[in-house]
Amino acid sequence: MTKQGNLPLQIDPFRLAETRRSFTGQLSLRHMHRLQPSLLSDSGEVQLELQFDIDEIGTKYLQGHMAVELELECQRCLEAMTLSINKEMLIAFVRTHHKAEQLPEGYDPFVVEQTPIALIDVIEDELILSLPQVPMHKREDCPATELLKADKQAVKAIDELEQKENPFEVLAKLKDSE
Secondary structure, three states: OOEEOOEEOEEOHHHHHHOOOEEEEEEEHHHOOOOHHHOOEOOOEEEEEEEEEEOOOOOEEEEEEEEEEEEEEOOOOOOEEEEEEEEEEEEEEEOOHHHHHOOOOOOEEEEOOOOOEEHHHHHHHHHHHHOOOOOOOOHHHOOOHHHHHOOHHHHHHHHHHHHOOOHHHHHHHHHHOO
16 A cells, blocks of 8 residues: 555555555645646645444444645635635445445445555545635625726626525535534
């Protein structure tokens, strides 16, 4: 098993769950190629605490915590903004989409077609799902706020955009309500 710091690069999540392994470490944003188009800078690392385990009905899962600061482009002022992600994860590993549909509530499914899998892919998926649909500074912190006050139509359009719910936020609310 090759490692990046204390974290393995390739994993067999089923075996790690059976042996109840845990890891703490960092993964570089520089290696997250699917996330990079959303970022202004790929410098930085995701801080991770990961625990693989099996629940009482035999579901093999990863429970963990991730923390990272991402540099995104504010879509209001087109300047850099920082998005802090501090997130708990509960990911169940399954072999088929059919099994994913049968998981108990609370688990995010991850379909493993063959092992090993890249740990960075699992973490990158979670980060991509955490991104806002339209990244923007808080209105009071945005450099464009003063310019927008003069343009009533622009303010109305931005208000409507801000009220639009992130489609993944519905999933997060369902997950948090448990």
